[in-house]
Amino acid sequence: MPEQPLSVPSSPMAQDVLSSRLPIDSGERTLPSGAIPTDFLFHGVQEVLISHNGEHYRLRITRNGKLILTK
Numbered sequence: 001m002p003e004q005p006l007s008v009p010s011s012p013m014a015q016d017v018l019s020s021r022l023p024i025d026s027g028e029r030t031l032p033s034g035a036i037p038t039d040f041l042f043h044g045v046q047e048v049l050i051s052h053n054g055e056h057y058r059l060r061i062t063r064n065g066k067l068i069l070t071k
Helices: 012-019 036-043
Strands: 045-053 055-061 067-068
Touching: 036 055, 045 067
Parallel strands: none
Antiparallel strands: 045 055, 055 067
């Protein structure tokens, strides 16, 4: 995968997604405050590049739906 800069949208809509608590079915489960849904991070791809303190990390979704972070 070619390295691409990762940008976090700062639009009001993106901020609503980042800070919302969404009920799921009748169980009323909610996301913890500050939780970011994976579909928001991945936008349909299986891997994203994360830059942290000058280091690059890859966060990917496996075939079994697990998340793996590698340096």
